[in-house]
Structure formats: structure tokens, C-alpha cells
Amino acid sequence: MKQDIIDALIFYFRTPPKEMLRRIKERDLPWIVQLGVYGFCGILATVVSVGIIVLLSTTVIPAYEGMIVNGEPLTKELRAKNLLINNGISFFITNFFVYYMNVMLVFKRGRHSPWMEFLYFTLINLIAFVISQVAGPELVRRFDIPTNIAIFSNTVAAALINFVARKFFVFKG
Known part of the structure; x- marks a missing residue:
């Protein structure tokens, strides 16, 4: 683990920006850096998701109080x-x-056919989504933890489940 952290720090502080982009596109990264790129894709996906929900909730399928x-x-x-x-x-x-972002920036394709890869990707994403939708209220109900901590812990847990499943089952790595 110590060497993994050193490799990531060397990558961040000694790799020129153009070389970083090339290595990201080629998926030639220390796993900790790969996790960071995955996190960046997750942040973008969250922005897209919330944007869609707010847009739909304020226009097409109203969902706001008042x-x-x-x-x-x-x-x-x-x-x-x-x-x-x-x-x-x-x-x-x-x-x-997020599938497109993961294919473009994070994982290597080829473990499965493209259709099966997308199916497994979606299935794992759906499982993590359902778990997070159930776990948050359960954490609040059973342990009386603050709502924001429940939301954050669900997000982190879902992201880690997705990363590990995608890295070792859906994609080549």
C-alpha cells in the first residue's frame, strides 16, 4: 500500500500534464490514480443526475413542494x-x-462483448443504486445518524462497490 501511494504521488507531481492525459486515455495508471479518475467521473455523473432530476421536477414531472x-x-x-x-x-x-465516461477514461474494455459489458455495468449500477436507496433510511432508523452522513456513506459505499465490481468483473481492469 505504501508503494501504491508513492506511485500515485510520483504520477501527480512528476508527470507533465500532456503525459498525464495520454496515460489516462491509455489507462496506464497506478490504481489509486485510476480510483481518482473514477471519482471525477462519478462527480460528473452526480451533476448530470441531479441536473436531470431538477429539470424534470421543475418542468415535465412536477415534484417540488408548493x-x-x-x-x-x-x-x-x-x-x-x-x-x-x-x-x-x-x-x-x-x-x-457514466458508462461512456468509464469506457473513455477509466477502464479497459474487452472482458465481455460490448452488449454484455453494458448489461453487467447497468446491473451492478442498479444493484448499488437500490442498496443505497434502502440503506440510507435504514441507517437513520436503526442508528439515528444524521441524514447527510447517511447520504454520504451511501454514496461512498455505492461508489466503492461499483469500482471494485467494474474493475474486476465488468472490464479488463
């Missing part, structure tokens, strides 16, 4: 249902986006 549709204020039940729909739509759009 909104009025057909002259009636949205009930909390309808808001919750619409938010779930918006989350689902966002999941599938964001899944395509």
Missing part, C-alpha cells in the same frame, strides 16, 4: 411518486453517461 398543477397544489404523495419517477429516468440516462 407547485400547482391543474389548479391544485401537489400532494406530498404525488410529489414522492413523481420524484421516484424522476430518479428512475435520471438513473437510466446517467447510466449511459
